[in-house]
Amino acid sequence: MQTLYVVTHPQSVHHVEGRVGGWYDTPLTDLGRRQAEAIAARLAALNADTTPSLTASDLLRCRETAEIIGRHFSLAPRLTSDLREMSCGVAEGQPQAWLTARRLPVPEAGGLDDTGGIEGAETRRQTGTRIYRAMDEILAEPAGSHIIVTHGFALTFVIAWWIGMPIESLARVNFPVTSGSITHLAENAFWKSRAVVTLGDTGHLNGI
Numbered sequence: 001m002q003t004l005y006v007v008t009h010p011q012s013v014h015h016v017e018g019r020v021g022g023w024y025d026t027p028l029t030d031l032g033r034r035q036a037e038a039i040a041a042r043l044a045a046l047n048a049d050t051t052p053s054l055t056a057s058d059l060l061r062c063r064e065t066a067e068i069i070g071r072h073f074s075l076a077p078r079l080t081s082d083l084r085e086m087s088c089g090v091a092e093g094q095p096q097a098w099l100t101a102r103r104l105p106v107p108e109a110g111g112l113d114d115t116g117g118i119e120g121a122e123t124r125r126q127t128g129t130r131i132y133r134a135m136d137e138i139l140a141e142p143a144g145s146h147i148i149v150t151h152g153f154a155l156t157f158v159i160a161w162w163i164g165m166p167i168e169s170l171a172r173v174n175f176p177v178t179s180g181s182i183t184h185l186a187e188n189a190f191w192k193s194r195a196v197v198t199l200g201d202t203g204h205l206n207g208i
Contacts (some may be wrong), residue, residue: 001189004207005043005052006158007069007149008200010180012061020099021151022088022121028064033207035180036068042182042204043147044072049079051075053141055134056149057083066149067149077149081135084149087128112171130172131157134167152177159183162194180205 011032014021028036043052051073056066066077091099100128104117115121131154138146149159156175162185167174177183177200184197 001144003145004158004162004185005046005098005145005147006041006155006183007043007147007157008177008179008181009057009061009065009149009150009203010039013181014061014093015179016095020091020094020158022060022085022087022104024088024092026061031090031208032061033064033181034203035155036065038208039065039182039205040069040072041182044067046184047073047145047147050145051143051167052145053078053138053148054147054149055083055138055147057081057085057151057154059084059151062151069147069149069185074173080137082130082137083148083150083154084130085154086124087120087122089115089118089122091118091121110171112168113161124151124170125167127154128157128160128167132167134160135161136181152179153184156188159185159196159199163196164194175199178202 011029013026014024018117054070054077055075056076056079058081070077105116112125113123115123157179159175162175181200181202183199186197187194
């Protein structure tokens with residue numbers, strides 16, 4: 001039976017600056033690092049009897065989060081660019097208002113191959129394809145428990161992969177969560193089913 005704990009990185013500098021994230025590479029804030037410690041403590045409690053695998057997006061905000069988690073397990077995270085957030089192309093690092101003023105609405109034909117008119121931006125198909133590839137590699141590992149550190153919108157594609165959604169179905173799906181959340185995914189070996197046990201839990205951040 002496989003169990004996954006999918007973490008969305010906590011507060012990063014681009015959040016407080018109001019800038020577009022995507023592949024724009026900013027570190028955690030001081031608050032974000034405290035949130036990462038709380039995430040790590042919660043994951044340590046959830047994995048008290050097992051040693052999980054630990055894989056993260058290679059962008060700095062996820063790498064820092066994964067390194068803090070890894071210290072609680074004496075693990076070095078495996079980093080991959082396949083778990084990055086959807087690229088926003090030339091909008092990355094710009095003020096959010098810059099993107100809002102230029103982003104075109106999704107066409108009636110659907111959003112699977114839409115870039116919103118933003119040069120260099122990824123489509124949902126491109127993002128989903130690389131995240132599905134990352135998930136195939138992670139679940140091929142022998143560990144029964146896996147911790148995955150990724151980004152807020154990227155989480156949608158992790159869950160879609162988990163429940164077996166084909167790439168062609170990714171045009172409309174969205175599982176919105178907040179930063180610093182933990183989503184628990186679990187497989188039932190008897191029923192051969194996969195559950196979303198909790199989505200975007202942030203209870204571990206209370207009081208921080």
